[in-house]
Amino acid sequence: MKQRSTFLFSVMAFGLAFLYVPILSMMFFSFNRSRLATVWGGFSTQWYGKLFSNSQVIDAALLSLRIALLSATLATILGTMAGLALARFRRFRGRALLSGLVTAPLIMPEVITGISSLLLFIMMAEWLGWPGQRGFTTITIAHITFSMTYVTVIVQSRLTAMDLSIEEAAMDLGSRPWQVLRDVTLPIISPAILSGWLLAFTISLDDVVITSFTTGPGYTTLPMLIWSKVKLGVTPDINALATVIVVVVAIGVAISAVILTRADKRRERDIQMAIAANK
Amino acid sequence: MTAGESAPQQSDFIHIEGVTKSFGSFKAVDNVTLSISKGELFALLGGSGCGKTTLLRMLAGFETPTAGRIFIDGQDMAGVPAYERPVNMMFQSYALFPHMTVAKNVGYGLKHEDMTQVQREDRVREMLNLVQLSHLADRKPHQLSGGQRQRVALARSLAKLPKLLLLDEPLGALDKKLREHTQFEIANIQYKLGITFVVVTHDQEEAMTLASRIAVMDKGVIRQIGSPSDIYEHPNSRFVADFIGSANMVEAEVTKADGAGTEVLSPSLGHPILVASSGYTKGDKVTLAFRPEKVSISRKKPAAAKNVLKGTVQDFGYFGKDSLYRIKLPTGHVLSVNAVNAERAAAEQAVATWEDEVYLTIAPAAAMLFGAET
Numbered sequence: 001m002k003q004r005s006t007f008l009f010s011v012m013a014f015g016l017a018f019l020y021v022p023i024l025s026m027m028f029f030s031f032n033r034s035r036l037a038t039v040w041g042g043f044s045t046q047w048y049g050k051l052f053s054n055s056q057v058i059d060a061a062l063l064s065l066r067i068a069l070l071s072a073t074l075a076t077i078l079g080t081m082a083g084l085a086l087a088r089f090r091r092f093r094g095r096a097l098l099s100g101l102v103t104a105p106l107i108m109p110e111v112i113t114g115i116s117s118l119l120l121f122i123m124m125a126e127w128l129g130w131p132g133q134r135g136f137t138t139i140t141i142a143h144i145t146f147s148m149t150y151v152t153v154i155v156q157s158r159l160t161a162m163d164l165s166i167e168e169a170a171m172d173l174g175s176r177p178w179q180v181l182r183d184v185t186l187p188i189i190s191p192a193i194l195s196g197w198l199l200a201f202t203i204s205l206d207d208v209v210i211t212s213f214t215t216g217p218g219y220t221t222l223p224m225l226i227w228s229k230v231k232l233g234v235t236p237d238i239n240a241l242a243t244v245i246v247v248v249v250a251i252g253v254a255i256s257a258v259i260l261t262r263a264d265k266r267r268e269r270d271i272q273m274a275i276a277a278n279k
Numbered sequence: 280m281t282a283g284e285s286a287p288q289q290s291d292f293i294h295i296e297g298v299t300k301s302f303g304s305f306k307a308v309d310n311v312t313l314s315i316s317k318g319e320l321f322a323l324l325g326g327s328g329c330g331k332t333t334l335l336r337m338l339a340g341f342e343t344p345t346a347g348r349i350f351i352d353g354q355d356m357a358g359v360p361a362y363e364r365p366v367n368m369m370f371q372s373y374a375l376f377p378h379m380t381v382a383k384n385v386g387y388g389l390k391h392e393d394m395t396q397v398q399r400e401d402r403v404r405e406m407l408n409l410v411q412l413s414h415l416a417d418r419k420p421h422q423l424s425g426g427q428r429q430r431v432a433l434a435r436s437l438a439k440l441p442k443l444l445l446l447d448e449p450l451g452a453l454d455k456k457l458r459e460h461t462q463f464e465i466a467n468i469q470y471k472l473g474i475t476f477v478v479v480t481h482d483q484e485e486a487m488t489l490a491s492r493i494a495v496m497d498k499g500v501i502r503q504i505g506s507p508s509d510i511y512e513h514p515n516s517r518f519v520a521d522f523i524g525s526a527n528m529v530e531a532e533v534t535k536a537d538g539a540g541t542e543v544l545s546p547s548l549g550h551p552i553l554v555a556s557s558g559y560t561k562g563d564k565v566t567l568a569f570r571p572e573k574v575s576i577s578r579k580k581p582a583a584a585k586n587v588l589k590g591t592v593q594d595f596g597y598f599g600k601d602s603l604y605r606i607k608l609p610t611g612h613v614l615s616v617n618a619v620n621a622e623r624a625a626a627e628q629a630v631a632t633w634e635d636e637v638y639l640t641i642a643p644a645a646a647m648l649f650g651a652e653t
Contacts, residue, residue, distance in 0.1 A: 168341055169374035171361045173388030173439065183387070187378045 023246060030239035038234075047240040057225065057241060064205055064222040067136065071143035072201035078144065079151025079200070080193055084185075086152070087159035103153060105146045114213030117142040121214065134216030142214040143204040150203065151196035158192035159185075198256075291350075292317040292475055293338070293443065298347030300333050307333040309499035310347070315492075320469050320476045322490035324483060326522075330499040331479045335445050338477065339368045352442055362391075367441040371448040373432035375420040381431050382407070382416040388439045406434040409468060426457045433465070437472065444469075446478045450485055462488050483523050487511070495519050517566050517649045526568045526647075527614045533563040540643055543567055547612035552586050555643040559650075566649040571617035573645035576604060578631055581640050588639045590614070592631050604631065606639060614639065 030048075034041025051057055082102050086095070105113060121131060121138050131137050166188070170180040186193070208223045215224070222245075229238055293315040300308040308330040315321045323331040336342040337349060340361030349356040351365065367388070376384050386403040394402070407413045410430035420428055429452070436444055449465060450458045466489055469476045480486050486493050487507040494504045495518075503515045514520035517528065531545035531552075540555045545567055552567060559565060581587055590606040593613060597620075604616045616639060631637045 163372055163374060165370045165372050165374040166376060168339075168361070169368070169370055169435075170376070170387070172339060172341075172366075172368045173435070174362050174391035175387075176362055184376055188376075 026239050027243045027246065030236060030243045032236050032239075035236065047236045048244075051237050051240045051244070054237070056220075057222075060220050060222045060225040063136070063219065067140050067143060067221065068201050068204040071140045071147060071204045072197050074140075075144045075148035075200040075204075076151050076193060076197040079148035079196060080155050080189075082148065082152040083155030083159060084181075087156045102149060105149045106153070108146075110146075110207075110209040113146055114142070114210040117145065117210065118213040134214060135219040138214045138216065139211050139219065139221070142210050143200075143207065146210065147200035147203045150199045151193070154192050154196040154199070155189060158189045162188060291315070292319075292352060293477075294350040295334075295338075296348045296350070298334070298337065298344045298349060300330070300337060300342060301345045306499050308337070308344075311499070311501055313494060313501060313504070315475065315477065317475055318473050320466065320478070320489060320491050322478045322480060322486035322493045323496055324480055324486040324493050324523075325496035326481055329496040331481075331496050332447060334496075335368075335447055335477065335479045338443070339366055339445055340364050365442040366445060367436040367439055367443075368445040369432050369436040369447065369449055371451055373420075373428050373452075375428060375431055375435070377420050380417050380419055381412060381423070384420070384431055385434045385438050387435065392439060402438060406438045409437070409471075410434045410464075425452055426461070429453060429461065433468070437468070437474070440472070441474065443475045443477065446476060448480055449478060450480075450482070458485070465489060487523075495522060497522075514568075514647065517568065520568050520647060520649070524570060525615065526570050527574075528566055528568045529612065531565050531567040531648075533559045533561055533565060536560055541648060543648065547608070547610055548588060549608060549610045550586075550588055552641060552646060553643045554646040554648050556646075556648045559648060564651060568647045568649065569641050569645055571603065571615040572601075572619075573642065574614070574616045575640045575642075576606070576616050576618050576631065577638050577640075578635060580638055583640065586641045586643060586646075588614075588641070590637060590639060592633055592635045592637060595632070604637075606637060 029038065029040075031043050031045060032039075032041055033044035033046070082098075086099055086102065089095070117138075121134055125131060162185075167180050167184055170184045171177070175183060206223050207221075208227055211221050211224055215221070220228075222241075226238060226241065229235070291314040293313075295311055295313040298308060298311045299306060311330075311334060323334060325331045333342060337344050338351070338356075340356065340359065344357075356364065376387065379387065382403050385406050386399055389399045389402060392399075403416075404413065407416055410433055412427060412430055412434065415423065415427060420431065423431065429449070433449070436446075446465070450461055453461060462485060465476075478486070478489055480489075490507065492504060492506055493510050495502045495510060497518060503510055503519045505513070510519060510523055514523060520526045521528065529545040529547040531543040531548075533541055534544045534551060535542035536557070536559050540553050541557065541559050542551050542553050543565060544551045548567075554567065575581075588608060590608045592604055593607040594605040596603045599620070601617055601619045604618065606614045606616055608614065
């Protein structure tokens with residue numbers, strides 16, 4: 001038994017190391033005094049100071065956040081609508097086609113999506129005169145097109161698992177279809193919608209490829225900025241920036257985990273109470 | 280055949296006229312005509328896939344008839360969506376709203392009624408009292424037991440005081456003891472509120488105890504409509520006799536038909552049996568059926584010479600209040616006979632035991648004849 005647990009322990013340690021050593025070493029070198037990213041020159045927080053006084057980085061970060069918030073929200077609305085249509089209207093013309101089209105971007109290489117979006121925007125600018133300048137709007141639209149797919153898939157699978165008679169019951173009690181959607185369907189699938197939004201938000205936040213194709217002069221998102229800086233060599237301020245991102249994401253994950261565990265515990269307690277009450 | 284329609288035509292509250300529902304080439308409901316009076320507790324009884332649930336869903340408005348018309352309280356239901364019908368339904372899965380409390384569930388339908396907030400709250404309280412769940416008003420459905428959920432579903436479907444309540448296998452998910460208790464509760468509530476109930480069930484016992492009238496369905500067609508005793512004592516076909524309760528059935532041929540009744544001879548029984556039915560002529564091929572509890576069994580030869588069969592006890596089961604015997608006749612045919620254990624005695628001292636020779640008497644009025652099945 002002892003041997004086996006040692007084996008398991010080393011496997012686990014290796015796995016964790018594989019995942020986290022790169023991140024930890026990056027965080028470690030972000031406190032490096034030296035200009036050389038991989039040579040230790042003593043402890044310093046100077047790169048963080050430089051980072052927060054670098055307006056280029058701050059602007060890029062704000063742009064990324066604005067795009068991510070807007071595109072995730074719109075993608076969630078559109079994706080939820082598509083998910084409802086696919087899950088609830090069992091027979092309509094072009095259902096299989098819509099289903100295929102909606103999920104195709106999941107497997108489409110990002111480069112293709114990027115190029116096709118770019119070509120579309122160029123043609124539209126030529127024929128419609130809109131969008132005149134590529135930038136915030138075009139990036140947001142491109143992000144919506146591929147992130148709504150994820151929302152659709154999540155919402156659709158949640159709806160498929162939901163008991164149809166719950167919706168019928170609401171209708172039977174006098175609710176019109178839109179009231180059923182508002183009172184029953186949306187509240188029940190709201191966790192799926194929320195996780196769809198979170199996914200769309202993170203996908204938008206870290207996208208480089210599609211953004212590069214659809215951006216215009218003066219619009220540099222954070223991932224694009226990092227990418228372009230790294231091309232000139234990894235400097236400690238990149239390490240510092242990445243560390244900030246990792247910490248922010250980790251805090252976000254921790255908060256959502258705490259909320260979910262609490263909800264779980266409350267549910268479990270409720271069930272225990274119900275069992276006790278029925279004895 | 281005395282079974283059949285007995286409701287007065289002028290008080291038809293629900294009228295289903297020639298209703299057919301096809302799914303592709305499959306006819307789930309096939310040209311059903313049916314009338315239900317106001318205040319009735321009516322049961323649609325049948326095996327799975329017989330079309331009873333489809334018929335119920337057409338009444339609720341979830342399915343549109345392929346052909347035929349449905350009237351509720353004189354109003355043609357064609358084109359009336361589910362949310363505008365004076366009908367509520369209790370779902371087999373209960374379909375409670377998981378994100379709402381018990382009180383919110385029960386009060387949901389009242390949002391669309393023209394009522395003040397106080398009236399709504401009063402109605403919810405009244406309904407929760409009716410199903411004895413007032414103490415659980417603030418619970419969520421996942422905090423309730425199966426029986427409690429069933430009662431919430433019942434309260435919710437009754438809250439709007441619909442003209443018609445549809446119940447889809449209302450007791451299906453409950454254990455036996457709770458079922459028996461709830462059966463009477465539902466019947467009591469129906470009596471108290473005077474709402475017309477239509478219950479769909481596959482359980483004949485449930486239909487018998489709940490309903491004032493039963494429609495037996497098979498393959499989309501109604502085979503017989505009548506009171507529980509009508510259907511049990513006077514089934515109109517071999518199918519109904521077999522589906523409701525159990526019956527011994529043998530093929531026979533009419534040998535004599537006159538004022539005294541019809542005499543039939545079955546090769547399985549070996550003796551002619553006199554049946555108090557008429558309408559058959561000599562030579563007709565018929566099915567002779569008699570229920571196990573309507574045969575008397577004795578070890579002594581009975582005085583009457585007619586309709587007596589001799590056999591040996593092949594097997595028997597002791598159930599306390601009664602015993603079930605399997606009697607083997609000299610022809611090799613085995614009959615089921617049910618005898619009440621009226622006397623206190625050890626099981627082996629009951630009416631008869633293994634290998635005993637016994638006499639079976641079938642009263643002419645207890646035996647039933649069915650013509651060739653269509």
